[in-house]
Amino acid sequence: xxxxxxxxxxxxxxxGSLRLSCAASRFSFSNYAMGxxxxxxxxxxxxxxxxxxxxxxxxxxxxxKGRFTISRDNAKNTVYLQMNSxxxxxxxxxxxxxxxxxxxxxxxxxxxxxxxxTQVTVSS
Numbered sequence: 001x002x003x004x005x006x007x008x009x010x011x012x013x014x015x016g017s018l019r020l021s022c023a024a025s026r027f028s029f030s031n032y033a034m035g036x037x038x039x040x041x042x043x044x045x046x047x048x049x050x051x052x053x054x055x056x057x058x059x060x061x062x063x064x065k066g067r068f069t070i071s072r073d074n075a076k077n078t079v080y081l082q083m084n085s086x087x088x089x090x091x092x093x094x095x096x097x098x099x100x101x102x103x104x105x106x107x108x109x110x111x112x113x114x115x116x117x118t119q120v121t122v123s124s
Contacts, residue, residue: 002027002113004096009118012086016122020081022096022115030054030074033099035111036081038092038120045095045108049081053102061106064090088124093117 008020022034035050049060049070058070069082079096097111 002098004098004113004115006094006096006115006118009094009120011121011123014086014088014122014124016086017082017084018086018120020083020094020096020118020120022079022081024077024079024096024098027098029077031102033102033104034070034072034079035097035099035104035106036070036079036094037097037108037111038090038094039117040089040092043092047106047108048094050099050104050106051079052104057104059104059106083120086120086122088122091120091122093119 003025005023033052036048037045038048039045051058051070055072067085072079095117096115098113100110100112
């Protein structure tokens with residue numbers, strides 16, 4: 001069974017930084033795109049960033065462009081989300097997910113396995 005385990009969440013002040021990690025196992029990690037989504041209380045889960053299987057293509061939500069960076073290390077089966085200049089509106093549970101193909105996409109329906117999520121809280 002595919003496993004995705006997020007870590008790195010926490011409480012940070014506005015303007016600060018956090019790096020999330022997602023450790024993947026039980027599948028051929030380098031063959032799949034990976035994505036990050038987030039869900040704030042009372043809101044739907046929304047796309048944050050995605051990266052293609054080899055890391056050559058990345059896409060971002062407009063709300064995080066220029067502040068967040070997605071990357072991956074296929075040797076370590078891990079995908080990262082570096083979050084800088086954090087704002088209170090970035091507060092949410094962050095989820096990593098496996099894409100169904102090698103290509104990065106923002107479509108929720110194009111992800112088939114999800115981690116349990118990690119809480120990010122930004123205080124203003």
